[in-house]
Amino acid sequence: MNKSIMITGANSGVGKETARQLGMLDGTEKIYLACRNKDKALEAKTDLEKQTGKQIFEIIIMDISNLTSVRQTVNSLKNPIDALIMNAGGGGTDPMALTKDGVTEIFAANVLGHALLLEELIKSNKLVKTALYVGSEASRGIPKMKMKLPPLKSSSVEEFETIINGTFFNDKKVDGMIVYGQVKYVGEMWLAAMARKHSGIKMLSISPGSTQGTRTADAFSPVFRFFYNNLLMPFIFPMMGLSHKLETGARRLVDGITNPSYKNGAFYGSKENVLVGPVIDQSTIFPDLKNEVYQDNAYEAVRRYIG
Ligand SMILES: NC(=O)c1ccc[n+]([C@@H]2O[C@H](COP(=O)([O-])OP(=O)(O)OC[C@H]3O[C@@H](n4cnc5c(N)ncnc54)[C@H](OP(=O)(O)O)[C@@H]3O)[C@@H](O)[C@H]2O)c1
Numbered sequence: 660m661n662k663s664i665m666i667t668g669a670n671s672g673v674g675k676e677t678a679r680q681l682g683m684l685d686g687t688e689k690i691y692l693a694c695r696n697k698d699k700a701l702e703a704k705t706d707l708e709k710q711t712g713k714q715i716f717e718i719i720i721m722d723i724s725n726l727t728s729v730r731q732t733v734n735s736l737k738n739p740i741d742a743l744i745m746n747a748g749g750g751g752t753d754p755m756a757l758t759k760d761g762v763t764e765i766f767a768a769n770v771l772g773h774a775l776l777l778e779e780l781i782k783s784n785k786l787v788k789t790a791l792y793v794g795s796e797a798s799r800g801i802p803k804m805k806m807k808l809p810p811l812k813s814s815s816v817e818e819f820e821t822i823i824n825g826t827f828f829n830d831k832k833v834d835g836m837i838v839y840g841q842v843k844y845v846g847e848m849w850l851a852a853m854a855r856k857h858s859g860i861k862m863l864s865i866s867p868g869s870t871q872g873t874r875t876a877d878a879f880s881p882v883f884r885f886f887y888n889n890l891l892m893p894f895i896f897p898m899m900g901l902s903h904k905l906e907t908g909a910r911r912l913v914d915g916i917t918n919p920s921y922k923n924g925a926f927y928g929s930k931e932n933v934l935v936g937p938v939i940d941q942s943t944i945f946p947d948l949k950n951e952v953y954q955d956n957a958y959e960a961v962r963r964y965i966g
Pocket of ligand 1: 667724748768869
């Protein structure tokens with residue numbers, strides 16, 4: 660039983676719905692909503708209290724892309740948490756811009772901040788049981804959407820570094836979904852390496868699957884966004900096995916921290932040709948995911964940017 664849980668990016672989409680579902684469980688005593696925007700966080704907290712009838716939500720203001728903000732969060736946390744859900748991220752509005760740490764914005768939000776957060780929590784004995792990284796099927800390619808497997812040549816530390824600092828994409832026309840998939844891939848590989856290094860804490864990655872009711876389409880043009888949110892996601896994609904409801908996507912994350920049958924270090928997501936339904940170990944689709952040398956290379960590359 661997880662009495663206290665921290666969820667990053669908990670003010671909207673999958674993170675907020677996960678907070679609601681966990682809040683409804685008996686035995687949940689505290690849910691930390693780790694968000695970067697105070698007004699949005701307050702709005703989410705009020706709504707979650709109304710929906711669950713419980714006063715167990717506490718706001719932590721943290722910009723996961725900012726390593727100083729992450730360190731301050733861990734320092735200010737008074738009591739250890741049972742579970743951490745590393746959910747913040749997505750595509751972002753300026754994904755290829757570089758942060759002062761020399762990584763792309765999309766990498767900072769999806770991976771680097773979480774890497775520091777998890778390491779600092781472990782170092783200060785403030786995480787007790789489970790760490791869940793929110794991955795994406797985009798990392799192993801989605802054939803039905805013509806998304807290819809990660810086009811890596813060596814999976815060396817240096818090659819992973821080029822994904823982190825964006826130079827991997829310099830010579831190519833940047834396809835946002837490929838960048839996103841590669842970034843999530845580094846995150847899933849880093850997490851798998853972490854799981855072997857810290858055996859006292861259960862760690863795994865899970866994708867919520869293609870989920871309605873999120874802000875995935877925010878970066879699209881207004882016309883396409885309207886089409887995507889009002890026609891594709893709710894009506895056309897479900898018929899193709901390419902989207903499901905917000906409650907269903909978030910349920911995967913709730914299962915991730917409550918279901919003991921999931922393997923330590925593995926990455927779970929949808930079956931090969933769908934983005935919905937029961938989850939399976941994604942290394943059965945893309946075996947590189949269980950290559951420990953590659954995992955350690957991704958871990959080492961991430962470590963170089965944490966300092
Ligand atoms: N939706 C899908 O179909 C799908 C599929 C596979 C994986 N995922 C993954 O699921 C996770 C949740 O995404 P979502 O679909 O629920 O999207 P969303 O509705 O856009 O939610 C993303 C959340 O992350 C927060 N966030 C982004 N950058 C942050 C930062 N630097 N510091 C703190 N918080 C930050 C956002 O906060 P603001 O409100 O302040 O921007 C927001 O609360 C993401 O990791 C995404 O990659 C989603």
